[in-house]
Amino acid sequence: MQPSDLQPIIDQLSVTDSESAYFGIFEIPNIVDEEYCCIKANSAGLRLYASSLLSAAAQLEEAKDTPNITSISLQTNVSWIDQSSEVRLIYVEPYGKPAAEIENGNAWSDKLFKVGCAVAGIIVLGLVGLGCLKLVELF
Incomplete structure (x- = not known):
């Protein structure tokens, strides 16, 4: 999708009431030898976080021919993201390889x-x- 195709979706998701929104990423305890996390959120929080990710995707598309872009910031200090969230995604780093070439652990x-x-x-x-x-x- 082109950034112009994403913008109406971003705008529609962004009008969600942030007062009632909740979003957080937390580690799941008691899982041996693995690190798993879960998202605790309500639908408003998921919509706002999706808006943030789609906005980053649009910025990546716009900047894909610009080699000096090293990261695209995500929203972090907003009221709807739980401040005690154990995992904080603060930026998206551009990665040019297709998924098939990404090394798996x-x-x-x-x-x-x-x-x-x-x-x-x-x-x-x-x-x-x-x-x-x-x-x-x-x-």
């Missing part, structure tokens, strides 16, 4: 490491079991 080397650890664990358990059998045979 779950690379094949990470999976191989997990499989290697599992195999090593099985070998250790097998050797411990074999050692116990040899001890029983001695007595």
Whole structure:
């Protein structure tokens, strides 16, 4: 979409009453070895945050031929964003690669490491079991 196509949507979302809006991003506790977050919001807060993101998207489109743009600020100090929010998105950084080229944290080397650890664990358990059998045979 072109910035001119986004502007009517941004304008429509921006007229949402900010007095009743609520938006925050919080970490989910008690999840082992992973970092997950959730959004706590009402519909007005989601509309205002969507407006902020669409505005950043329009600015990215307008500035895509400008190499010196390093970031586009998002709204942070507004009344409808919870000040105790654990995650604060403060800017959007332009990234020119398509999604298929973005490195994912779950690379094949990470999976191989997990499989290697599992195999090593099985070998250790097998050797411990074999050692116990040899001890029983001695007595």
